[in-house]
Structure formats: C-alpha cells, structure tokens
Amino acid sequence: MSAVAKAGRAFSLPGKGSKKRSRVLAALAILGAIILPLFYESGSPWVEDYTIALAYVVMALGLNVVVGFAGLLDLGYVAFFAIGAYTIGWFASGHFAQVNIHVGVAEQLRDVPGIHLNYLLIAVIAIVLAAALGAILGFPTLRLRGDYIAIVTLAFGEIIHRVAVNGDEGVFGIGEFNLTNGRSGINPIDKIDLPFVERFTTLDLRPWYWLALAIALVILFVNVRLRDSRLGRAWIAVREDEVAAVSMGVPTTKVKLLAYSIGAAMGGLGGSFIGAFYEQVNADQFEFSFSIFVLAMIILGGLGSVWGVVVGAVALSLINTRLIPDVFNSVPQKIGLDFDLTQLGFGIFGFLLVIMMVLRPQGMIPEKRRAAELVDHIGTGSESVYEVRK
Amino acid sequence: MEASSASASAPRPRRTRGDLSDEIAKYVLIGLLLIMPVYYGIQDLADEGDLSRLATNIKDGLSNGAILALIAIGYTLVYGIIELINFAHGDVFMLGTLVSLGFFGTIGLTEATGGAGLFLGMLLTLLLAMVACGTLNTMIERVAYRPLRGAPRLAPLITAIGFSFILQNVGLLWIGGSHRSVPDLVGSQDRLFEFAGVTVSNGDVLAAVVTVPLVLLLVNFINKHRLGRAMRATAQDPEAARLMGINVDTTIGLTFLLGGMMAGAAGIVYALYQTDAWFFQGFQAGLLAFTSAVLGGIGNLRGAVLGGLIIGIIQQLSDNRIATEWTPAIVFAYLVLILVFRPQGLLGEKGREAG
C-alpha cells in the first residue's frame, strides 16, 4: 500500500476564518512597512539595512518558487543574482565605453560614455535575461533526481562564479573580451532615476527603500497568485509524485522549466536592484555561500510559505547586517574572552541549519502542505519520470 | 528462463534502441574526455617535437588523481548504499589534512627526521588520520542522516551542508584563513627517477604507495569479507538484506567509516604531496572527487578510482595549460555533461544512478 493510504493522519488546510485574520495582519504589516522609514533619519544605516532586507525578500521569494513550490533543489541560485547585477552593470555604467547609448536618463549622464538605460528598462532586461538563464540552467536537470539537481545547480552556480571572477579574460580562457571586470568589478553604476520622481541619491535612502518595498510587494502578490493557480497546483503535484502528475496530463517538463524561469526572474530583479543600491557589482558577491544564505532564509522562514519566506529573509538579512557585527562582536569582550566572533560566523550558521532540519524543518511560519511532507513524511520519496521511462 | 511460446517467435534481439544510444553516449563521453590530452599532445608535438610535457601533465594528474580517487571512494560507497550525496565528505578530507599536520608537529616530525623515524611517524599519522576521519564520517551519518531517513531529499542535504560549514569553521579556527605550509617531510618535489622522459618525484611515489594498497585492501574486503558482502547486499536491496539478517544500520555505519578512512588517507597524502593545508580545500576537492565518482559510475568502487585518475589528469591539464582559476569551471562542465548524457558514467549500469 502506498504512503498515502498508510498515513491516514488528518491535517486540514486553513479555513475561511483564519484566512480573513491573516489578511488583516498582512495589511497591517504592509502599512507598517510603508511608514517605517519615517521613524528614522533619511540617511540612517537602519534604512539601508531594511532596504537590503527587502531586496533579499524578493530573491528569497524567487528561490521559494523553485524549491518551495516546485520542490527542485536549487543550490546555484547565485547565478541569477549575478546576471541581474551584471545586467545593470552593463547597461547603466561606463563599462562599455566604446558605445554611447542613452535611453531615459538624466541630463548629467548624457556626456558619460557607455550604455545608460533607465532603471525600468534595466529591470525588464534583467528579468528577461534571468528567466532565459533559468530555463537554460534548469533544462539539464529535468531528468535528474533530487540530490543530482542540487549538485548540478551548484556546479552551474560555481561556473557562473568563475566566469564572473575571470571575466576580464574571456570565457574559459578563450578570447579577450572583458565581460565582468573580474574582482575589480563594474563601478560606478548609475543611480536609479524613475519618471515623475527625483533622481535617487546616496544621501536620502528612503526612495530606495520605498522602491524596494514596491518591488517586494509586487513580487509577493505574484507569488500568492501563482501559488493558488493551476500552475501552483501542478507544482505541488510534480513535487509530490512526478509519475502520477505526468500520468494525469501535467506537462512536467514545462512546469519545471517555468519554475526555474520564474524563480530566476525574481532573482535577477533583486540582483539588478542591489547592483544599483551598492552602485557597483563585482565577482566576490557571487559565491556559493550566497545560494546557501538565501536557501536558509526560506527554510528558516518556512519552505513554501510565502509570508514565512518574507519573515525568514528579513530576519536573516538583519541578523547578518546588524546583529552579528554590532551585537555579537562585543559579546566576547563583555564576558572576558578574546576572540573574534565573526570568525565563528559560518560555523554557527551551519549549526543552525542542522538544528533546524532536525528539530523544525517546516520553519517559523510553516506552510501546511510542506510541513506535512517534512515532518510526517507524507507524499515523499517518489521517482523521477525519467528514471521510470527507460 | 525460457518462456514457452504460444506464438511463433523468431530469436529476438536482446538489445534495444535505448541500449544502443547508451553505448554511443559512452563513446562520446570518452571522446570528450580525450579532447584536452589530444589537443595539447598535438600542440606539444608541433611546438616542441615530443610529448614529454604532456607526459608530465599526465603523471602529475595521476598523482593528484590518486588523492581524488580516495575521496571519491567515500562518495561512491555512501551513495551506493543510501543514495545520498554526503556533502560534508570533502571537509572530512580537509580535516584529515589538518589532523596530519597537527600530528606531525606533535610527534616532532620535521624535514630533518630521517629514515625509520620518518617512516614510522608517517605510518602512525596515516593511521591516526584514517581513524579520526572515519569516526567523524560515522558520526555525521548518525547525526545528520539517520534521523532524517524517509524525509524529503532536501532535509539531509541541508544538514550535510550545515555540517560542511561547521567543519570548515573548525578548520578555520584551527589553522586560520590562509594557506598553511606543511613541512616537506618526504621531499615531495625531489626527483626520484626518470621514466620515459618524465621526472617522477617522491611525492608521486608516495601517492601511489599509499593509494594502491589501500584500494586493493578495500576491494578485497568488499568482495571477500562477510561485512563487505553485507555492504554490497545492502546497496543492492536493503529490504532483502534486512530479511537475511544483515544489520542494515551497522552496515551503513561501516560504509561511512570506510569512506571516511579513505578520506583521511587522502588528507595525509595531500598534506605531504602539496605541502599545503587550507581550511577551504575540502569544498573544491569534494566537488572534483564527486565528479570523479559520477564519471566512473556512482556506486561503483573501481569506477571511483578510474574517475579520480581521469579527473586528476583533466584538472592538471587545465591548471597547467589554461589557468587554475578556470579548472573548477571546466571540471563542472564535464560533470553536467556526464549527468545529462550518460548519468551512469563509464562503468556504471543503468538503474543504479543519477537520473
């Protein structure tokens, strides 16, 4: 008898009453987020941290589509962050100084060589390029089972990283085209200039924050809609039992590629924003640890749970930019020890990952279905269609 | 088993279209692997008139490959028995190097130590590294994998990555963030003899002398010994093995122990051969070794060794002829190609592999 027949364990999905409650909570949270920067000075480092947290929210939501919704173990998400960041690096800076294209940018930039496009255009390009890259990188993984998807995506992430680092010397040692400027990176990147609004500056961080918030809200909305759609259902089906799904007429190839593309597009969007925010992009940002960091956000927050992922992303991002440097660093001296706690950074992080998976794999705000899978092991352990179709 | 046929049946070909495309894929893969050696061989002949540089590359590749082979064995054995990739395995290898380095200091081995003392010291360190890493690997199985049996694939994967980070941090705290040089106890680069125009050094001999006996012992153990048979049985069919009275849990623990021991041996060889230790060496070596295991055929012991040697050569060619910065990208490109076109690798059989 199958696991489904054996389980017999009841769990129910949230009813109407609690849905209303969560809507009210969500509205309050959004309202709070909108007015948050007003409590700080315009250039406050806190606002900077919140903005970064929001960018991570966008990227974590993207990875959640791939891992949380579709169940594809992607360990190479950094690739999409990279392509988004390099998109803005290429199209909003003096990098390609041989050319002179200006579209929708301020007067001051008219004389600067290179390609300079308006951020809205760049966001679109970043989304398109990332989505394409997502499909390309996802394609080889379609026939593979879980662990191997992880390794292949990790390998891709590393390849992209290498291309970024060595990008000033062509690709794989062939050619001399300077694509990424390696570790020196591309800078400065133009500041964001939206229509109807004053050009963003580095002094007033609030416009950056509100733009990031707007993007995050749009992506949040898109995620919720996808989750509750025919495609969202197809993702759950493919995740739980690919063989049954394909036998029911779900085009599993297309469904998986859509997950990769959509998730990648969000990562690219986030990457382009971060590139603008930091005003530079360089290869050191694109290491494997980034992929794990974002993965940890969605696991800590609650795999597959849209709001959980938001909470997880904000939490880990703030811990990373605030808690560890400010608080942890001073702790050892206070208790009379003499070592640098940041040295323990990723060991503690690793420990948290282990503890989380063993004790509370469903995360802080669990998504009911995923919680059932992770905790009660309902609907797991299915073969991939390709294994069966030999 | 001959079926009694009700219908008239001509002798049916046993091989299908699928089998044929598999065979072709194998040769395509071999061809892809040969691209670099052949290309550079031709280049050498054109530039210098002989193949000695290529031969040196291959020799170095084999020595590095021996180290990769030992690590790859760990990946392949574990995957063969529980179908999971032990993400932390590369870092177990790294700790093997650190343990060796530390122990050298503890027992006072220096470059001045000669003859018997050196030999005994290294032997002791080898044993220590193997025991330490074997135990560590077994512990990881107990803590990270066993409690999560039956959980979705994601769960043990994350725990293993977590462990990988923990081990890396241990390494970081132990020897700091930069490369640390290891005393050149065996005179790793010292020329020992020449063979067909290629200089063979002490380090090369060390790699061979440690790897070959260990692999032979392991192969013998798995084929002849009762516990080794238990490992093979469990890898083939855990339920049947259980029914035959094999303690599956213990067998899995044993597999991790042996894999860890090989990684420990790889650790000390690496330390002495490269005379270098780095807390991050496990990440890269781990991925290269995993590629080796997949290339040879995951779950296949001989495959892991073969794969290790081949990847070692490819790595060396890339380091020497292109640039070390590109080597990981090149090897990973091979990994992707293998998994997409011939996931059972060179020696594996269909039905026991990745896709």
Next chain:
Amino acid sequence: MSANGSILETDGLTKIFGGLVAVDAVTFAVRRGEIASIIGPNGAGKTTFFNMLTGLYKPSFGRVVFDGRDVTGARPDKITKSGLARTFQNIRLFGTMTCVENVLVGRHSRMRASVWGAILRPPFERREEGEGRDVARELLKYVGVNERFHNTVASSLPYGDQRRVEIARALASEPRLLLLDEPTAGMNPAESAELTQFMQKLREERDLSILLIEHDMKVVMGVSEHITVLDHGEKIAEGTPQEVRNNPKVVEAYLGKQE
C-alpha cells in the same frame, strides 16, 4: 489503424529490461465501448504492459495506436491529453491535497490557464477555475465520495474513498479510454460488486471504453466482454470469458490459483 472500431491497438509490443524480456511481442486490441480485462499470474508483465500504453515506459519494440494515432513512446502527459487516463495499483493520490484539488490536477490538460492568467486573473481564468471546481465536485459525487469529504486532505480518507477519488481524478481529463490497474485490490466482495456495477454505469453514461488489470476472477468474468491472458510477458490466450475460462493453457498458467 482503428477503422475497424478499436480504440486501442498494440502491435508486437515488447519491453526488455537489461536483457530480461518483461513483455514479449503482445498484439492486442480494445474495441470502442468495450470493457476488457488483462489477466495473468503475478509477474506476467501486466503492469509493465499498462505502463507502455500510458507512456511511462518506452517500448523496446512494437507499436501502440490510440484512437487512430501512433502514440508509441510518446510522453505520458501527451497521451493523457489525447484521451487515455489511468489509475494506479497502489493508490497514488497527492497526499497533501484535498479531494477536489486532486481531481483538479486530473483536469490540468483540459484547462487553459497560463502564467500571466494566473497572475492577473482575468474573468476568463476565474470562470475556468470555478467551473473546474464544479466539475471536480460533480465527479466526486458521481464516484460516491461524500460531500463533506470534498475538502478533506486525501491522505486522511479511508482506503475505499481514496480509490474513488483516484477514479474521479482519472475521469477529470475526459478520457475516451480508462485504464484501471487492479481497481478492486483490497476490497471485500461487496465493494467489488459495487465497483463492477459502477464500471458498467461509467461505460454507458460517459461513453467510455475500459481496460482493466484484475486478479479477482469474479469481477473479471462478470464485467469483461473480452479478456487477454498474459503469462511470462506473452499473450497466451484471449477471447470472451467463456472461451478463456475453458482454455487449458490459461488453467495451466494459473496452476489452480484462482479466487
């Protein structure tokens, strides 16, 4: 081709697993509107044969023609889309989905919603979702799943109901041919009789052809118009229940193992 009224035909269909011949050149047909069965002792290759029909296995040799089109080696989702649906021997419902959601997945190929549609939810999409849910509920009622269970998670239902949901899910794709893999496994005689009646109802009311794999001889003899017998991967007999029952080869193959 199916000009002669076959909805499904196979021609020399063979499956070889690494040298082992699981299904050996089986040629057979299911006529439109027929209820047919495939029987045979354990290990005869019945499920392997089924899997080739639905595209889960790629045949090593031979052809499958469904509704006039050659679907040999086609992907399972394409085959389902062209009108062939199935249930599984060991129930494969989506454990964390409700009954309605499970059936909706079955309906996937009959819905048009796209990615943009999912995000923007134009009226057409909302209507399609609403209609889909209505159809799902109607199918669940049709197969006899009580309304109060419709929004319950599938894994918490009793076994018999889970079987019903699986059938509803298969019906959701509006198939022309329904493949049932041991549908009465685990049922008592009363339930089996109920299912037999239901199959006949299905065939009449929904204009379906049905192909079963079955072990329960009562059901097979009672409901099938045509029976094919496999043994060791080969077809050893076929015909009406009368013909098959009296065929010495069939008796020999079963060696007296009958229910």
